Amino acid sequence: MTSAADHLPVVETxxxxxxxxxxxRLSRTLDxxxxxxxxKYWYRVKLQQPRRVPATGGALLVVNGGGTGSPVASxxxxxxxxxxxxxxDARPCVAPSLLDHPGVAVALNRAGxxxxxxxxxxxxxxxxHELVVIGVRTDQLHDEAAERDLAxxxxxxxxxxxxxxxxPVVARGxxxxxxxxxxxxxxxxxxxPLGLGVPRVGPVSLAALLPAAIDLRALPAITPDPRDDxxxxxxxVALSVARRLRHELGDMRRExxxxxxx
Amino acid sequence: xxxxxxxxxxLVTEAASRVGALVVGALEDDPTVETVIAVDADAxxxxxxxxxxxxxxxxxxxxxxxxxxxxIDVVVDVRAAAALAPPDHAALVALGEGTTRILExxxxxxxxxxxxxxxxxxxxxxxxxxxxRFVSEQTPxxxxxxxxxxxxxxxxxxxxxxxxxxxxxxxxxxxxxxADPVGPAGAGLLQTLxxxxxxxxxxxxxxxxQVVHEDDxxxxxxxxxxxxxxxxxxxxADGTLALTEALHALSVTHAPILPPWGSGLLARxxxxxxxxxxxxxxxxxxxxxxIDNRKLKATGFEYRSTTREALATxxxxxxRRLALGTGETTTSNPYDADVEAFLRYSPSAQRPDxxxxxxxxxxxxxxxxxxxxxxxxxxxxxxxxALRAHEHAGPGRExxxxxxxxxxAGR
Numbered sequence: 001m002t003s004a005a006d007h008l009p010v011v012e013t014x015x016x017x018x019x020x021x022x023x024x025r026l027s028r029t030l031d032x033x034x035x036x037x038x039x040k041y042w043y044r045v046k047l048q049q050p051r052r053v054p055a056t057g058g059a060l061l062v063v064n065g066g067g068t069g070s071p072v073a074s075x076x077x078x079x080x081x082x083x084x085x086x087x088x089d090a091r092p093c094v095a096p097s098l099l100d101h102p103g104v105a106v107a108l109n110r111a112g113x114x115x116x117x118x119x120x121x122x123x124x125x126x127x128x129h130e131l132v133v134i135g136v137r138t139d140q141l142h143d144e145a146a147e148r149d150l151a152x153x154x155x156x157x158x159x160x161x162x163x164x165x166x167x168p169v170v171a172r173g174x175x176x177x178x179x180x181x182x183x184x185x186x187x188x189x190x191x192x193p194l195g196l197g198v199p200r201v202g203p204v205s206l207a208a209l210l211p212a213a214i215d216l217r218a219l220p221a222i223t224p225d226p227r228d229d230x231x232x233x234x235x236x237v238a239l240s241v242a243r244r245l246r247h248e249l250g251d252m253r254r255e256x257x258x259x260x261x262x
Numbered sequence: 263x264x265x266x267x268x269x270x271x272x273l274v275t276e277a278a279s280r281v282g283a284l285v286v287g288a289l290e291d292d293p294t295v296e297t298v299i300a301v302d303a304d305a306x307x308x309x310x311x312x313x314x315x316x317x318x319x320x321x322x323x324x325x326x327x328x329x330x331x332x333x334i335d336v337v338v339d340v341r342a343a344a345a346l347a348p349p350d351h352a353a354l355v356a357l358g359e360g361t362t363r364i365l366e367x368x369x370x371x372x373x374x375x376x377x378x379x380x381x382x383x384x385x386x387x388x389x390x391x392x393x394x395r396f397v398s399e400q401t402p403x404x405x406x407x408x409x410x411x412x413x414x415x416x417x418x419x420x421x422x423x424x425x426x427x428x429x430x431x432x433x434x435x436x437x438x439x440x441a442d443p444v445g446p447a448g449a450g451l452l453q454t455l456x457x458x459x460x461x462x463x464x465x466x467x468x469x470x471x472q473v474v475h476e477d478d479x480x481x482x483x484x485x486x487x488x489x490x491x492x493x494x495x496x497x498x499a500d501g502t503l504a505l506t507e508a509l510h511a512l513s514v515t516h517a518p519i520l521p522p523w524g525s526g527l528l529a530r531x532x533x534x535x536x537x538x539x540x541x542x543x544x545x546x547x548x549x550x551x552x553i554d555n556r557k558l559k560a561t562g563f564e565y566r567s568t569t570r571e572a573l574a575t576x577x578x579x580x581x582r583r584l585a586l587g588t589g590e591t592t593t594s595n596p597y598d599a600d601v602e603a604f605l606r607y608s609p610s611a612q613r614p615d616x617x618x619x620x621x622x623x624x625x626x627x628x629x630x631x632x633x634x635x636x637x638x639x640x641x642x643x644x645x646x647x648a649l650r651a652h653e654h655a656g657p658g659r660e661x662x663x664x665x666x667x668x669x670x671a672g673r
Contacts, residue, residue, distance in 0.1 A: 004554075004556035004557055004559075004560050005556075007556040007559035008556070009555070009568075010500045010568060012501060014639070014640070015570075017503070017507060020395060020502075021395075021470065021504060096391050096392070097391070102465055102467060102522035104466075106466060114395070115391075115395065117393075117394040117395070118394075119396070119401060120394045120395050120396065
């Protein structure tokens, strides 16, 4: 009996959708329009050390600045398409409950977003050798939150089980630059962050976050070694990722003179 | 999995159903299967080539005598798959009683049955957003939501055969959890909405859908017998389609007219009023389900149709069903017990030579012209040329050759 990884489904090249539901046509259109404009002109994203993301094989990228409505995972995916030597594609990964909302489910699915389910991420990382990106909130990088949330994230468990590299990616200019005064509860345990401008200009204030120039920096990969204790290794990797992101973000913020210009 | 190649004597339940007859046909092609005994309460639509048919009335009451008398060592239980192709509530309800009789036979310490192959269903997983995009053999069966009658029936069957296999160590158990089998006779759960003028989908959702061609399911059952598989295997064609893609392949007009909220509650209410399978149809339309078929492929099994190709074979039969109001197909050679007894056992009867291996493995050439025409768009240029050469040298169906020429000219 051969390995299941050797028996991926045949690809029907005349189909627009792949088996994960991603539309090739829509993804390309979004990449050339929305993400191109956001990457080059609105956020002015710059990815440092792109070679730290493996050139081949599966890997999990953990970026800070995530949370409900955050585009950071998609921006990392766009940055890899633009700056990585192999122009690698990556799939943003979100909480399954986000894909349980009408309309949102189809739109995100067609754009290539996947739900954070351990079996699915394991298949993508170990068998399909793809890159998967997850976002974590910057205010949730302290040790306690990392052990609770990041270590319990299905994608991280899958990466440890698959023994693929976990690459922390620091994002400066996302939620670290915007003071959050409240979080609006949304269905499915999601929260929408509300900034200081809300009392004055209402929802328009959400745009206050947008024009900050975003710097992304890939850190050296952590290769899990689960051996006998997969759970313990997941905790160790989660703590290691959170601490590296926290310290590197602190350094990057100290280097920055303005949130608008580099 | 064992590699022994000892000759096997196999009994197939529900052999008069379409899926059952296909399983019998696939087993007849297997040289390691010495004897195939087909049993059912009803007579089959057409005679079998070498299998012997025994009519068992009263829910398999006499199955023990047949198993003992024919020295059966493998039982293939097709009842669950037959009850789902197309979904039949009465057959699902009757599963329990038949299971008791079959398990009594397999569990008897003096029984010669060494292996039990059960054609079950992926409906065991239910539906829900807690399920991964692709369910696999490792996915907990409790992960999905809901408690539909369909899921309950499959769970009842599987839990009982699993308990028996645990009790009787020398009995090897193979459970094939199949996606909805589709083919010229029907489209599985999708068929329950066939008579509506407009196929309703849920606003804002386009879930995953995967099926298996009924021929591939039958071949998978024969593969499980021939390769002596043990354990649980998922059976589904390659290719996970979005629901709208599947409806397009079926040429079904659809519209998102169901509200995204409350469809589960409505389905439960409709189920209580007597409408069958509404909970499962609601799960299909809202959540869908992809299936990881790689474990079975890793044992050497090859599917002949993708999900899209399997759905394409439904279209001609569906048009006929909608026009005539029936899915039954007539045969020029119906089964008649007396005629069969004469042809098989009378010294006056001339018996035809058994089919050659090449004839058994005709593959795509065994499809009729309509089914092949539907598959042509999915073939690449080299496959089209190979098929044209085959048609030219063999069957010579002019309509098919002309269509292939047209497609080759356009590429």
